[in-house]
Amino acid sequence: MSVLFEPGPEGFLRRYEGLNARLPGHRTPWVTALREQAAKAFREQGFPTRKIEAWHYTDLNLLARSGFAEALTPVDEDVALPEATAPQRVVFLDGRFRADLAETPDSGIPVRSLGANLSAAEGLLGGVAKLDEVPMAALNTMLFEDGALIDLPAETNGGAIELLSIIQSGERPVAVHPRHVIRLGKGASLVLIERAIGRGDGRYLHNPVVEIVLEEGAHLTHARIQQEGPAGLFLSTVFAKAAAGATYDSFLLHAGAKLSRSEAYVSLDGPKAMAHLNGAQLLSDGQHGDCTTFLDHAAPDCASRQTVKTVLAGKSRGVFQGKIHVHQIAQRTDGYQMNQALLLSDQAEIDSKPQLEIYADDVKCSHGATVGELDEDQLFYLRARGIPAATARSMLIEAFLQEAVDAVEEETARNALATAVAGWWEKVA
């Protein structure tokens, strides 16, 4: 039987106090200083409550009430892995880097364990994260043990990599805080498929944080696929900054977990940088999914595109919050934001808050939002052609999602997402 540490922020803080002499980097002053700073930020903020505007629609009470335990994965355990979505793959089991499970082709690039190579992450780790504003990132920084470190030199094409995280929740309600640090040098490119899978029906917390630095002209395709277990709590945060001419092309898929919230803080720091923050949420009975993004246009001539689709079945709740902040310097900004929700049940709920905050005058910004059910006319059209009702519904739902997935230009990532989305309705219905 596992030992749970006490629920709430105090439990995590106490755990940090008891563990900090053994956490990776405990002898490295800049790491311990960073952890201390994070602990201070987390102590001050605690878990966000619904009184905070950005958390109005997502209640972390379930997290605050749960006690968690330390992950104890035997190193030699034989793990069944799902089919890889990219030629190169690294695997994290309960948050720990498993070199023995990695698949590296000859053309592969080095992906290191962050925990074992902290000195190589100096200046990168904690460089983009906003600990004082994002308590979950502060919690991660305070307690992270491992993650992936990818530092791609200039003008390198890194191909496609899958970062697979598996959490095996049995009786132990584990809390895992992986930290990934990614830097793409000038003109480098990479396709990153970050996938989170939960095994077992138990409760657990998966709290990954990804820090991304894109130097001039770099190009990152970042597909995030969340397929956590039915009782899992998934709270993830991405911090990305893009220099001049760089592109951050991301897609978020929420398909599992009891409660999931993914936050992305993306800053376009150099002229002509570009961001795609697309996503889809497939939620069925009992699930809560929250996609929250903050996009900073901090340089002129940048562009951003965002399409987020949410499909809700059973008694589920979907949340979309997307803020675009255009700074005064960011003249000639081109921003577009669209979020659409499809309600398949009369118990489902969608809360949507697109937001524009604009301080520059020469801009073209727009957003749109729609909420509704499947179109009766379209269903009728299909059924009149002999297609059974269930199939017709499934076709229409997939078509609705297709538009978002099609926005992903890179093929490997798009295929991985298409596979994850396919057949969702048949499984639910």
Place this chain on the structure above:
Amino acid sequence: MPAVTETIDAVASVTEGPYKYGFETDIEMEFAPKGLSEDIVRFISAKKNEPEWLLEWRLKAYAMWLKMEEPRWPAVKYPAIDYQDAYYYAAPKNKPGPKSLDEVDPELLKTYAKLGIPLKEQAILAGVEGAGDSPSEGGRLPVAVDAVFDSVSVATTFKHRLEKEGIIFCAISEAVQKHPELVKQYLGSVVPQADNFFAALNSAVFTDGSFVYIPKGVRCPMELSTYFRINAKSTGQFERTLIIADAGSHVSYLEGCTAPMRDENQLHAAVVELVAMDDATIKYSTVQNWYPGDENGKGGIYNFVTKRGACRGDRSKISWTQVETGSAITWKYPSCILQGADSVGEFYSVAITNNYQQADTGTKMFHIGPRTRSTIVSKGISAGHGQNTYRGQVKISPKATGARNFTQCDSLLIGDQCGAHTVPYIESRCMSAKVEHEATTSRIAEDQLFYCRQRGLSQEDAVGLIVNGFCREVLKELPMEFAVEAQKLLQISLEGSVG
């Protein structure tokens, strides 16, 4: 010189143009002592000779207000308000009704003349006996006016004519005396005392405002209008308006407001409650032109207002139209609670912020009844250092089957020092409801300006034309009587902002 630079220069030159309504009337006033306490609440109630239940109601609101905190979530910045440093009651000294215009305090008459109110109506407003019941001259469609000067209603016109139809249109303090049962039934039924900080404050100290009751099946034969003016120094204006449209009735109500130019900030915290029963329609139009402060952002009115309408009956309709050009800070969200089946809510808004003005305005549409529909059209224009926020909520409850909402909010930026923000909240818990929202932000296109100028229009006229076109969807919703004034006002405000 590129057209935009020229526009900005033109804007700068015009912003120095003085606020037309910035004069102050030197008139004998009666004040309550400065500050806010239970005694002041009692004083106001006693001055108004109010029944016990209303005093209790006010005291309850005051007790709640003491426990409440000023909201900090709107995207507006202002120094802390000292609620003890203002007069909560100020009224022109009462004398017996004058027999003719000659006997009226000439200062009061001058005020109305400066505000552009016709002489005939001035006579009525000044309370000349016998005036106000003769039909208006020149076949012009009459407008019944209730004028509120600082804290009290000074006059209501066309009262008798309206009475013939069974319509009650009077100051709310008068309604408390003459129709207590109606006031008691509806006061606070749409905006409860503890609804928010400023509504609680208003409930405790409201001094006057208009009361309208339209009986069953009556279509109000003329536009009803209230004219608000803050005149005295250091006063806050807390008016309360209550409009009840009984089954099958129809009313169109206009509201206008101005204030003198002062370096200090003055608070205006009004509450407006509308109730529409089965098949009733209320159209509420506002042209808000409180003093906006000077070009450096000094002075101006803090306009913190709670406006809400309840569509209680089936097929009822409430339509808000607002043109917001004044005030240093505007903070208001005229809302509709769509309870009745097939009821309709509408919100049309033009908000302009120039110089250092700030506006956080929008609407809330609560869809409760089945097949309820709402339309929101908001046009925000920011110039100078103005900050303009649209904040709107559309909430669909599980029972609102087949509900429908369409929202469009467009922002126009003029100059690179201003800001335009859009914050919609869409919350749907009903599968068969359809919600659509779209928003755009842009500046005046160079090619549009070029097109106009090429045809001989000056920079100023071209911008005026484009801005008028930008706002047209909203302006066309205004009643005739207001549309002309609103367009002029737009031009004046934009003289400062767009050339």
